[in-house]
Amino acid sequence: MDEHIWRTEDFEEHRPRLRAVAYRMLGSLSEADDAVQDAWLRFGRADTSGVTNLAGWLTTVVGRVCLDQLRSRERRREDPLEARVPDPVVSHESGADPEQRVLLADSVGLALLVVLDTLAPAERLALVLHDTFAVPFEEIAELIERSPAAARQLASRARRRVQGRTPVPDPDLARQRAVVDAFFAASREGDFDGLVAVLAPDIVLRSDAGGRARHSVVLTGARTVAGRALTFARLSPFVRPALINGAAGVVVIAEGRPLSVMAFTVAGGKVVAIDALADPERLKGLDLTRVGRPAPPRP
Incomplete structure (x- = not known):
């Protein structure tokens, strides 16, 4: 019971940041909440005793959930x-x-989120996680099953598209x-x-x-x-x-x-x-x- 309380408190400490990650990834408040809840369930089942950076670990978990949602959205979008x-x-x-x-x-x-919606899921993940939440390209590469160099290129390409279409x-x-x-x-x-x-x-x-x-x-x-x-x-x-x-x-x-x-x-x-x-x-x-x-x- 004590361990459950400790894990819950740990997760709740990071929930606002995780919701911010999911909102920027998905552009939907309800889907962002669902993604964070999914991350909580995965956290509950995982052995994190060897995790030294819980914030980073949870951020990548939410990123993976959001990436799956974006890919699913892209497949069914009409x-x-x-x-x-x-x-x-x-x-x-x-x-x-x-x-x-x-x-x-x-x-x-909102204007930025509209432009982010035009990016491919992997581009959006690479840009959001690296540029806004300082996730290293090595960790992003594992999420998208590409090399760190490829992840860096995705973020760079996405950055150029966003900067060219989003007014300051x-x-x-x-x-x-x-x-x-x-x-x-x-x-x-x-x-x-x-x-x-x-x-x-x-x-x-x-x-x-x-x-x-x-x-x-x-x-x-x-x-x-x-x-x-x-x-x-x-x-x-x-x-x-x-x-x-x-x-x-x-x-x-x-x-x-x-x-x-x-x-x-x-x-x-x-x-x-x-x-x-x-x-x-x-x-x-x-x-x-x-x-x-x-x-x-x-x-």
């Missing part, structure tokens, strides 16, 4: 990747709680919020030119409505996205400011029912990406209790 938005982590504007801060290690924004957001939350507020102010007022002015010329809008395929879209270009924003201007009164994966964003809630979560990537004073989750089933599974009241309209 829908295009472009419109899929990963699960957002929603926080109050005052800031994420300690557990969320661990989960969002190294500023894992403005680190100042106040500046982010000012741009997002300007976006919704222009939308409320039906100001097409004002919307275009706050959008980057090559902005990408991804909207994931789940099974409602006709509402799942990927749009590019400031004028196209501005036009789309005006068609949904009627929802502006229901917009509530929030942090989405640590960046300025909003949750749209009408009559107590969540309609969407919108993550904004702001760089250089412009919105360069909008990732919106509008899948009713997935929205039900999100914790939106941290969201504040609707923002008051500007005078």
